[in-house]
Amino acid sequence: MSASLAAILALAAVPASATQATYPDRAVKIVVPFGPGSATDGFARTLAAFLQAQFGQPFVVENKPGAQGVVAASYVAKSEPDGYTLFMTTNTTQSAAQGIIKNVPYDPLKDFTSIARLGGIYSFVVVNPNLPVKTLPELIAYAKANPNKLSYATGNSTGVIVGATLTRLAGIDMLPVRYNTTVQGLNDVMGGHIPVMITDAVTGLPQVAAGKVRPLAATGATRLKQLPDMPTISEVAIPGFDLDAWLGLFGPAGMPKPVVAAIEAKVKAFLADQETAARLEQIGFAVVFSPSDEFDRFVKAEYPKWMQAVKEAGITPQ
Incomplete structure (x- = not known):
């Protein structure tokens, strides 16, 4: 091999190793598709x-x-894939947006790099304490006795899909009201403007503790540790009902593998800390780590699942 060829090959090998060694050398942006105070924002x-x-x-x-997160996802999808724009998001933008929003301008499976799965977000049904119901069966009975007189708030796709699925399978009519953030919707429930909401646990649990909303039922397969007396929807109303959100870290498509590996390693260390994991679990998250490749397979499997849920719920994109 000539000296000049050896030099060229050596230079060609520099970017990947140098990228890993020097990343990051400036500020990194983590874009969140929901407002301050949301579960995703807190994480x-x-x-x-x-x-x-x-x-x-x-x-x-x-x-x-x-x-429903499309603004943020579109921004990230168009950003430089250099590791300086990251995206912490949920199934809202990556699994369900195309079923509930018209003309989504990105491909959730092709326009992003999957970096790491972070866990899940529990959700549950709450009502304003002045509504004369204390259980989900009572809410269903009240809605049947008062058709088209109740509304429910949602602040993300999980809430939209859970609400539509619940009302369809329970045979009740409630008007869905979409908010850009869970916090906004919950504020209106506490203020008496909306009687019902599907909220994430991170946002809803403090309001339950303060007595500002009444919890009725969890949307997933298991009860919340923080509210062990609150049953699941599956237990008291619709057997097999199981819809909970997931949370993950992404970047634009085409990120350098060494940068992905560097971030992935730090996220793994973050979630492996027992004190951190316990604190996150306590406020309403389910901590689950998956590395980049495994997370990418998970995202591809979740997309058809949530799109099918949207279809079965009879949701029309808005």
Whole structure:
């Protein structure tokens, strides 16, 4: 091999190793598709603080709520895939958006790099305490006795799909009211403007503790540890009902593998810390780590599942 050819080959090998060694050398943005105070926002800020300490560079959370997360997802999909724009999001943007929003301008399976799965987000049905119901069967009976007089709030796709599925299978009529964030919807429930909501546990649990909303039933397969006396929808109304959200970290498609590996390793360490995991579980998350390749397979499997749920719920894209 000539000296010149050897030099060329050596230079060609530099970018990947150098990228891994120097990343990040400036601030990194973590885009969140929901507003401040949401479950995803809270998780993102906790992770950002950890990554900043680990990498020695700022990790800044940027909220871009709107259109069930489509605004943020579109922004990230068009960003440079250099590792300086990350996306902490859920099944809302990556599995369900195309079923509930018209003209989604990105492909959730092709326009993103899957970095790591972070876990799940529990959800449950709540009502304003002034509504004369204390259980989900009572709510269903009340809705049947008062057709088209109740409305329910949602702040993400999980809420939209759970609400539509629940009302269809229970045979009741309630008007869905979509909010850009769960916080906005929950505020209106507490204010008496909306009687019912499907909320994520991270946002809803503090309001339950304060007595501002009454919890009725969990949307997933298991009861919440924080509310062990609250049954699941499956237990008291619709056998087999199981719809809970998942949470993960992405970047634009085409991110360098060494950068993905560097971030993935730090996320793994973050979730492996028992104190951190316990704290996240306590406020309403289910901590589950999956590395990039495994997470990518998970996302591809979840997409048809949620799209089928949208179809079966009879939801019309808006």
